[in-house]
Amino acid sequence: xxxxxxRELGGKFIxxxxxxxxxxxxxxxxDVKAVGLCHSDLHASRFGFEYVNSLPLLxxxxxxxxxxxxxxxxxEFRAGDPVAVSLIxxxxxxxxxxxxxxxxxxxxxxVLRRPDEPGRIIADGDSITQAFGVGGFAxxxxxxxxxxxxxxxxxxxxxxxxxxxxxxxxxGSAINTAKVRPGDTVAVVGLGGVGLNVISGARxxxxxxxxxxxxxxxxxxxxxxxGATDTVDSxxxxxxxxxxxxxxxxxxxxxxxxxxSETARLAIDITGVGGGVYIIGVFxxxxxxxxxxxxxxxxxxRKIQGVYMGSTDIKHxxxxxxxxxxxxxxxxxxxxxxxxxxxxxxxxxxxxxQGGFARTxxxxx
Numbered sequence: 239x240x241x242x243x244x245r246e247l248g249g250k251f252i253x254x255x256x257x258x259x260x261x262x263x264x265x266x267x268x269d270v271k272a273v274g275l276c277h278s279d280l281h282a283s284r285f286g287f288e289y290v291n292s293l294p295l296l297x298x299x300x301x302x303x304x305x306x307x308x309x310x311x312x313x314e315f316r317a318g319d320p321v322a323v324s325l326i327x328x329x330x331x332x333x334x335x336x337x338x339x340x341x342x343x344x345x346x347x348x349v350l351r352r353p354d355e356p357g358r359i360i361a362d363g364d365s366i367t368q369a370f371g372v373g374g375f376a377x378x379x380x381x382x383x384x385x386x387x388x389x390x391x392x393x394x395x396x397x398x399x400x401x402x403x404x405x406x407x408x409x410g411s412a413i414n415t416a417k418v419r420p421g422d423t424v425a426v427v428g429l430g431g432v433g434l435n436v437i438s439g440a441r442x443x444x445x446x447x448x449x450x451x452x453x454x455x456x457x458x459x460x461x462x463x464x465g466a467t468d469t470v471d472s473x474x475x476x477x478x479x480x481x482x483x484x485x486x487x488x489x490x491x492x493x494x495x496x497x498x499s500e501t502a503r504l505a506i507d508i509t510g511v512g513g514g515v516y517i518i519g520v521f522x523x524x525x526x527x528x529x530x531x532x533x534x535x536x537x538x539x540r541k542i543q544g545v546y547m548g549s550t551d552i553k554h555x556x557x558x559x560x561x562x563x564x565x566x567x568x569x570x571x572x573x574x575x576x577x578x579x580x581x582x583x584x585x586x587x588x589x590x591x592q593g594g595f596a597r598t599x600x601x602x603x
Contacts, residue, residue, distance in 0.1 A: 240603055241376035242583050243361060244295045247286050251583045256296070256361040256376065261309040264349075264383045265358075268321060271395035272577075273374040274300030275598045276403050277430065280587055281497075281520050282369060292367040296359060298374030299325040302389065302398035312383050320393075321386045322402040322560075324552045325370035328384050340384075341547050346371075349382035375583065377603045387556035393563060396577060396599040397570040400431070401556050403547075404573065404597060408435025408495070410548020410555060411518055413443050416491045420444030423485045427472070427505050428495035429457040431573055431597040432518060434464045436493045438568055439548075441465030449481060449489065451504070460596065464569055472504060481508040489513060493545075497521045503528040506540065514541040577601040 239258070242251035261267045279297040286292075301323035305315050315321065328340030329348035349371055351358060358380045359366040359373060366373070372381055389398045408431070412418045424440040426433045429452040440448050441464070449468045450461035458469035468484055470477050482488055488510025494502050497519030505515050506528065521527075548555075562568035578586050579602040586598045 239377040240580060241296055241361070241373075242298070242580055243366065244283050244297060245293055247293070248284050251283075251375065253581050254361050256359055256366060258378055258380050259356060259358050261307055261312075261380060263309045263311045265309040265380055266305055266312055266315050266321075266383050266386060267307040268301070268303040268323070268379050268381065269306050270301055270303040270374060270377055270379055270603070271601065272302045272399040273298050273600045274399045274404065275583070275586055275590055275600070276300050277590065278403075278520055279369070280590060285523050294361065294364055295367045295369055296373035296375060297369045298376070299323070299370045299372040300399050300403040301372060301374035301379055302395045302402070303379070306378070308383075314383055315386060315388070320389050320391050320395075320398065322389050322398045322556050323372055323374065323379065323381055324385055324387070324402040324406065324547070324550070324556070325372055326385065326547050326550060326552055327371050327382070330384055338551055339549075340551055341549055349384050375580065375600070385552075387552045389556065389560045390564060393560050396574045396601055397563065398560070399599055400570065400573055400597050401559055402552075404431040405435050405559050405570070406550040406552065406555055407518065407545075407548045408432040409439030409442065409559065409568075410550045411493055411516055411545045412436050412439030412445075412491070414549035414555075415543065415545050416493075416514055416516055418443035418445050418491055421446040422490040423447045423449075425449040425451060425481060425489040425492040425505070425508055426466075426495060427451045427493065427501045428519060429454070429461045430495065433493070433495040434461060434573060434596060436495060436518070437461060437464040437466050440491075442562070442567065447485065449484065451477070451481075460572060463572055472501070478504070478507050485510065487511070491516065493518055495519050497525070499526055499528055506542070509540055512539045514543060517542070517544045573597045574599055579603070
């Protein structure tokens with residue numbers, strides 16, 4: 239089958255033939271119908287992160303498809319089930335997993351094959367690293383059942399795919415992590431796919447004012463369709479003052495979805511007394527977080543928190559968001575900006591690097 243393999247950091251994706259092993263134990267083999275192009279994969283293709291010494295690499299983690307076959311220990315899924323895949327790897331037996339915090343799993347590698355077992359993916363005799371336990375830029379994926387959630391058959395596959403990362407990360411950050419309450423004021427710095435989902439989550443939670451912030455005003459109309467009540471161009475010299483005036487001294491919750499020191503500083507500056515700053519964006523490995531005098535922290539009583547995958551329990555949250563979509567309460571259709579073929583992946587990521595699209599989804603292999 240075809241897959242887009244990365245053989246050098248900073249290089250191009252190469253379309254190659256790969257082979258997948260048969261599912262064993264808790265593994266599930268899935269026919270991929272859609273896979274989203276997430277900015278996290280672009281970062282990983284350049285900087286490697288935990289995979290820096292693990293090339294060649296198969297990226298792609300925002301996947302939806304249909305179950306083909308299951309391992310002998312799988313009880314939750316069967317052939318024909320439509321599913322969404324998530325990069326959240328949860329062992330299922332550690333204390334965080336057992337207490338509803340699978341996104342804080344202590345033993346995420348337990349969902350992978352052991353070193354003494356044959357690899358899941360082979361190409362030209364090489365064992366291929368399966369990024370995040372998914373490796374979705376391919377016609378099929380072989381994953382642990384703990385990384386899957388069922389979705390209703392009525393949800394189109396492109397929309398189901400983005401449930402597995404962009405939606406749960408953005409909406410979950412507002413609903414699960416920040417616990418936005420009715421009437422709260424919210425700011426979102428960065429109006430890409432994840433930022434738009436933060437706006438959706440804040441709207442669902444009942445936020446009274448939701449301010450979308452970006453350097454591309456072309457995104458403002460789209461942000462309003464997702465629930466933004468106000469929009470601000472952060473290049474404006476008076477952007478901070480504008481937001482402070484809009485909110486009477488700063489927002490209750492600010493979400494940074496870019497991954498830059500400058501935008502993190504902006505997020506801190508526009509958050510009011512006792513408010514929360516939530517860092518979602520993926521920073522470059524050498525990036526520095528803005529530091530300010532501790533007395534300012536004490537006086538402002540701000541909380542600064544890193545967010546991983548929207549504090550999501552995929553078995554509960556992905557079906558919930560799917561239902562909200564089918565009820566017309568969650569906008570997924572406007573997130574899918576275009577559909578492409580697998581062999582168009584390099585051009586699509588070049589476009590994504592310019593910040594021009596909400597979500598591009600591969601639907602043809």
